[in-house]
Amino acid sequence: MAARKKSKRENDTLPDRTSSSSSKRLCPSGKRHVAALILARGGSKGIPLKNIKLLAGVPLIGWVLRAAIDSEEFDSVWVSTDHDEIEKVAKSWGAKVHRRSQEVSRDCSTSLETIQEFLKKNPEVTVLCNIQATSPCLHPSHLKEALKKITEEGYDSIFSVVRRYQFRWKEVKKGSAECTQPENLDPANRPRRQDWDGELYENGSFYFATRELVMDQGRLQGGRVAYFEMEPQHSVDIDVDIDWPVAEQRVLRFGYFGRGVSLMFCKVSGCLTDGRVFLSVSGEDTVSVHSTDTAGIRMLQKDDVEVVLLVSREDHVIQLMFDKLKKMTGCKVMVVGEEPLNDIKPLVEKRKLDWKDVAYMGNDAADASCLNLAGLSAAPADAPPGAARAAKYTCKYAGGAGAVRDFAEHVLLQKETAKVQMKQDRIDRHNF
Incomplete structure (x- = not known):
């Protein structure tokens, strides 16, 4: 079989060659265990119980759970929550539930703290994928291709990005006499879109990381690190796209709808x-x-x-x-x-x-x-x-x-x- 041509979206960031390639390490039982974890706290300052609010007829969290389960790449799929209704929805979509403690359910709690608590209670997990509940246009193929970089190429962490073609200018504080300056372009030679590669931005859809990276270094990105580029139409973030009807139209067109029923x-x-x-x-x-x-x-x-x-x-x-x-x-x-x-x-x-x-x-x-x-x-x-x-x-x-x-x-x-x-x-x- 001919070698697969590497796509532009899978270009790597510069890897840390001194890493121990911890992704190859196995759990005490001698077997790698890859788990997906979706964080879904009950509290929401914007939309109450946003994670289970219906989006195009499906609970918001259901879109990413369906993609994760249908990818058939995970040994277990979990939802970390502190809310009974979210737990019911998560189980109805085939996920296991980790009831997070009050210590990591506060407004000031970080995702990393919640993930570390999950890993402490599940020592069999060697590779974890933190999937954002508010990314309803995630597809199984995104997860499958990204995970290969850990399981087959020895990277320690992978995260999703989207390419944007936006010119950035330095912010000037109100009342300042300072002039703004361009940060990523030469105004005298403004490039056409087709002549510019644009820039990569995290879209937050998912983060793969090895257990050692999260627990020993307290990071989701590190070691030998690479990115996975998603197309703009799949980079829908409900945290940003607050116009729910507009988000629904995007999901109806670009969301993952499963394999169909018979x-x-x-x-x-x-x-x-x-x-x-x-x-x-x-x-x-x-x-x-x-x-x-x-x-x-x-x-x-x-x-x-x-x-x-x-x-x-x-x-x-x-x-x-x-x-x-x-x-x-x-x-x-x-x-x-x-x-x-x-x-x-x-x-x-x-x-x-x-x-x-x-x-x-x-x-x-x-x-x-x-x-x-x-x-x-x-x-x-x-x-x-x-x-x-x-x-x-x-x-x-x-x-x-x-x-x-x-x-x-x-x-x-x-x-x-x-x-x-x-x-x-x-x-x-x-x-x-």
Whole structure:
């Protein structure tokens, strides 16, 4: 195989050749353990609980957790937090949780102190990646390529940067008679953008470092150090991009949407219907199904997503409508008990699917386990708190009033985005 051409974004800073190459050291068990750690404190001076605020239908922290887990490069993925709600969201996205102490949860606490506390409690970790929760356009490929510089090339630390083409001038204090001076240009020979390489700035998306660097030297950058250059469209920082709607548009266009699902489970009562039963004089009980929702199901089926409708064992009225539901939607219909997970888990295993390739829509606290496990999950706008908290996406509409169509469009958007990203990844690999 031909050697891979080094890309411009992977150019190194000058390495410290006197470093001990601590990245090659292993934990006491003799095995390297690479961990991802996202710091997500509950307090926020700007936006309350910003780390779990929905961004384009997904909790902010969910975007980076999905990228980290789908990279398949980490032996463990953690969220360090001091807040119960953040802990619930983190676990629903497949992360482990480190409950940080009060000492490192203050406004004056540094990221380094929190990371050191985590490493003290997890001695098996030899390489750590601190991922910023507010970088929702992070992709698995960014993490995979950056980590190679530690695991394959022996660097001790890697951090993400973005290239900017901005001319800097010296600041002059108010009231001073001093004149400003250029800091990175000659005004008499202003370069054109295409004739200037620009400058590299940390974008804060992630920092890889070896255990020894963090614990022995108290640094995230040091030893043999290199950078990984990210494209500007992926360098979205919610701490800076305070206009949430603008950030949402960036994420919808450039965020990582996962690999797409091939199987979706949907509760009938409360999702496909509004949960009401209409009693007639003739004794026939009826329910209402919105045509918009059945159209959404057909959209999924057309895109090769198998949809399975779930009926509660206690819902006798819906059970009597099995044949009509099958005929109307073309879906398989299953009866599930008090814990739906026990009934659908065998089907997921039979299809040999990973849970991240499964979508689930539910509207009850009993659905929480499935909502947590599924790669994509949703609850109608009128779902009770137990289901709403567990769902990764909250629909704009209530059950029986367009919620299924809304979620179907969300699933298809993520599938299409995933296809485009996979195609682009193949193009990028061929270019190197």
